[in-house]
Amino acid sequence: MIAPPNTRRLTLSRPLDLRLTLAPTRYGKGDPSCLLRSDECFRATRTPTGPATVHLVVRDGGIEAEAWGPGADWALDQLPLLVGEHDDLEGFDPRTGVVAELVRRHPGLRIGASHRVMEALVPAVCAHQVSGFEGKRAHRQVMQAYGEPAPGPSGIELTVPPDPRILASTSHHDLHPLGLERARADVIRRAAARSVTVEAVVDQSPDEAEHRLRSIAGVGAWTAAVVRQVALGDADAVPMGDERSKHLVAWAFLGEPRGTDAQMLELLEPYRGHRGRVLRLLRAERPAPHRAGDEHRSA
Secondary structure, three states: OOOOOEEEEEEOOOOOOHHHHHHHHOOOOOOOOEEEOOOEEEEEEEEOOEEEEEEEEEEOOEEEEEEEOOOHHHHHHOHHHHOOOOOOOOOOOOOOHHHHHHHHHOOOOOOOOOOOHHHHHHHHHHOEOOOHHHHHHHHHHHHHHHOEEOOOOOOOOOEEOOOHHHHHOOOHHHHHHHOOOHHHHHHHHHHHHOHHHHHHHHHOOHHHHHHHHHOOOOOOHHHHHHHHHHHHOOOOOOOOOOHHHHHHHHHHHHOOOOOOHHHHHHHHHHHOOOHHHHHHHHHHHOOOOOOHHHHOEOO
C-alpha cells in the first residue's frame, strides 16, 4: 500500500503560469521524470534526503501540492523556489516595445530554481553540440538505464534521475549505446564524481557558480548558463553559442531570421540582470522560423 502523501498549500503572490515556469525543468515531452500540463505537474526528483515525486495543481490563487517518498518534505519546502515566488523583478519594467508586449502576454512566466544541479547539468551535457532531438533522446535513455521508479500513486509512471554515484561509476563504454560519445560521457562522469561540490553551487553567487561549474573539464559557457537558470534561478543567464537563442533575438528585435552571439548580447544589454528572462519570454512565443538544424549548442 502506498503511504498517503505529505501535503502543502502555497498562496501565490502574483500570477503563475505553471507550464511556462517549469518548462526548463522538463527536457522534452518524453522526459520520464516530468508530466507537465497548463495548470498541473507531476515531477520526480532526487533530493538530499532521497527520491520524491511532487504533484502540483494551481487552484484558487495558490498551489496545492502533495509529495511522496523519502524526499517529500524537502521537495515541499523548496516549492516557493521552484515556482518562482522569490523571483526578483527589480530593474525589469519594460514599458514599450517587443519585451513589454511579451510581458503583457505572459504575466505568469517566472524564473524558478530547482536547486538540483546535477538534474540540470546532465540533460544540458546530453544536449551539448547535437540537435535537440538527439540530446533529448540521449537524456531519456540515460534516465531509463540508470534512473529508478519514482515513489507515488499508481498510474503515474515517472523515473527519478540517476544517483550521481551510479553515473560516476559508469564508463564511456556504458554510455555510448545510450547516444553519448566519449566527450559528453566523460563530462557527465566527471561532474557526477564531484556531485557534492557541484550541488553546493546553489549557495554561491552566479559568478562563483559559473567558475565552479566551468572548472569541470568540458563544461563551457552554454552548459553553465543552462544550469544557472534552471537550478539557481538566475534570470540573467544567457546561453552563449545557442543557435536558437541568437536567431530568436535577431528575429524579435530586428526582423532578421539569423543572428550572432555578439548581436544577441548587444540587443539584450538594456535588460542586463534579466537577459535570460527576455530569452524565456521569446521562447514562449516561438516567433522565429525554426529548423531542426538550428538546435545545435556549444559547450
